Amino acid sequence: MGIKQLFSIIKEEAPDAIKEGEIKNQFGRKVAIDASMSIYSFLIAVRSDGQQLTNDSGDTTSHIMGMFYRTLRMVDNGIKPLYVFDGAPPKLKSGELAKRFQRKAEATEGLEEAKETGTAEDVEKFSRRTVRVTREHNADCQQLLKLMGIPYIIAPTEAEAQCAVLARAGKVYAAASEDMDTLCFDSPVLLRHLTFSEQRKEPIQEIHVAKVLEGLGMDRKQFVDLCILLGCDYLDPIPKVGPSTALKMIREHGSLEKVVESIQNDPKQKYVLPEDWPYADARQLFFEPDVHAADDPRCDFKWEKPDVEGLVKFLVADKGFNEDRVRSGAARLEKATKSSQQARLEGFFKPIPKTDEQKAAHKRKLDEQNEAKKKKLKEEKKEKAKAKAKPRGTA
Numbered sequence: 001m002g003i004k005q006l007f008s009i010i011k012e013e014a015p016d017a018i019k020e021g022e023i024k025n026q027f028g029r030k031v032a033i034d035a036s037m038s039i040y041s042f043l044i045a046v047r048s049d050g051q052q053l054t055n056d057s058g059d060t061t062s063h064i065m066g067m068f069y070r071t072l073r074m075v076d077n078g079i080k081p082l083y084v085f086d087g088a089p090p091k092l093k094s095g096e097l098a099k100r101f102q103r104k105a106e107a108t109e110g111l112e113e114a115k116e117t118g119t120a121e122d123v124e125k126f127s128r129r130t131v132r133v134t135r136e137h138n139a140d141c142q143q144l145l146k147l148m149g150i151p152y153i154i155a156p157t158e159a160e161a162q163c164a165v166l167a168r169a170g171k172v173y174a175a176a177s178e179d180m181d182t183l184c185f186d187s188p189v190l191l192r193h194l195t196f197s198e199q200r201k202e203p204i205q206e207i208h209v210a211k212v213l214e215g216l217g218m219d220r221k222q223f224v225d226l227c228i229l230l231g232c233d234y235l236d237p238i239p240k241v242g243p244s245t246a247l248k249m250i251r252e253h254g255s256l257e258k259v260v261e262s263i264q265n266d267p268k269q270k271y272v273l274p275e276d277w278p279y280a281d282a283r284q285l286f287f288e289p290d291v292h293a294a295d296d297p298r299c300d301f302k303w304e305k306p307d308v309e310g311l312v313k314f315l316v317a318d319k320g321f322n323e324d325r326v327r328s329g330a331a332r333l334e335k336a337t338k339s340s341q342q343a344r345l346e347g348f349f350k351p352i353p354k355t356d357e358q359k360a361a362h363k364r365k366l367d368e369q370n371e372a373k374k375k376k377l378k379e380e381k382k383e384k385a386k387a388k389a390k391p392r393g394t395a
Contacts (some may be wrong), residue, residue: 014215042066
């Protein structure tokens with residue numbers, strides 16, 4: 001689900017944090033991708049006549065086709081993808097998962113009714129609501145990635161949290177997901193729309209968390225508290241607290257502790273906290289998620305040559321794909337692994353951590369430069385004032 005209305009708030013309050021551009025702008029970058037979110041989007045989007053793609057045996061293949069061709073698109077544009085799969089969900093997320101299951105059950109009933117009496121649009125709407133990523137979908141995609149030579153890892157719990165760890169450690173440039181809660185896990189950069197189809201013409205959104213915090217005027221703890229107030233996967237939102245109110249509350253009170261205290265002490269009882277609202281536990285899940293450390297051997301990964309014949313057997317013989325297209329895609333993968341890609345220019349200028357003494361010297365230099373500019377402007381103003389005051393006709 002992610003964080004409700006967070007992108008709208010960032011766009012309004014911290015527009016400089018968002019960059020939009022073409023996929024080719026990510027050339028030469030390693031990116032950790034939230035696999036489950038991607039697979040879900042493939043199951044929703046890769047369809048024919050409103051239905052998921054299936055092979056002759058009736059097995060769903062939308063997720064496989066999406067994973068194959070959209071990964072190829074990234075590779076063609078010089079991106080090195082690493083997929084990260086969800087592990088077991090945190091216990092605090094069980095409530096949200098139960099609600100999702102209930103919504104899907106209701107959608108399934110609605111779908112059956114729509115097939116009997118509804119329009120094609122009704123069938124399509126309810127069909128999309130019934131989609132969920134299964135173990136079989138994950139297993140299919142993991143097998144495909146292995147044959148493609150594309151690395152993947154399985155997180156202990158949340159894939160977004162694991163992606164963020166890798167991005168903070170510099171093992172990848174960014175985390176890629178449609179879920180905005182990736183920013184709560186402190187990924188320096190979040191990429192959105194990276195696994196969308198080319199036909200959608202959606203620009204890649206690049207969101208920088210440091211600029212988000214700067215634009216909002218918050219530290220990370222306050223930002224996470226804001227996201228919990230907006231509504232996350234771990235807790236029910238507070239009724240009647242929308243995005244504007246949530247932002248106002250954090251800015252006015254500074255923390256969720258103070259917000260809760262204010263609500264509880266309000267004689268008018270304008271807002272009512274949910275009966276079970278362990279916000280401190282939710283915050284801890286964002287600050288201390290269960291993840292593999294970046295230097296853990298399970299986080300070692302590399303891109304390898306594709307297994308062409310293995311791909312043909314899996315995609316063509318087992319899943320019913322077109323052999324010519326599969327071989328063409330495998331050739332593109334081979335070309336990418338053989339070619340020595342030009343490194344991004346920024347790779348040649350790695351920032352060197354500065355000592356406190358060097359930072360202080362740098363600050364003094366900037367202060368001196370600013371003082372010199374101010375002095376120069378002051379002198380120029382004086383000269384202009386003298387020139388204006390000088391009587392006409394004097395030399």
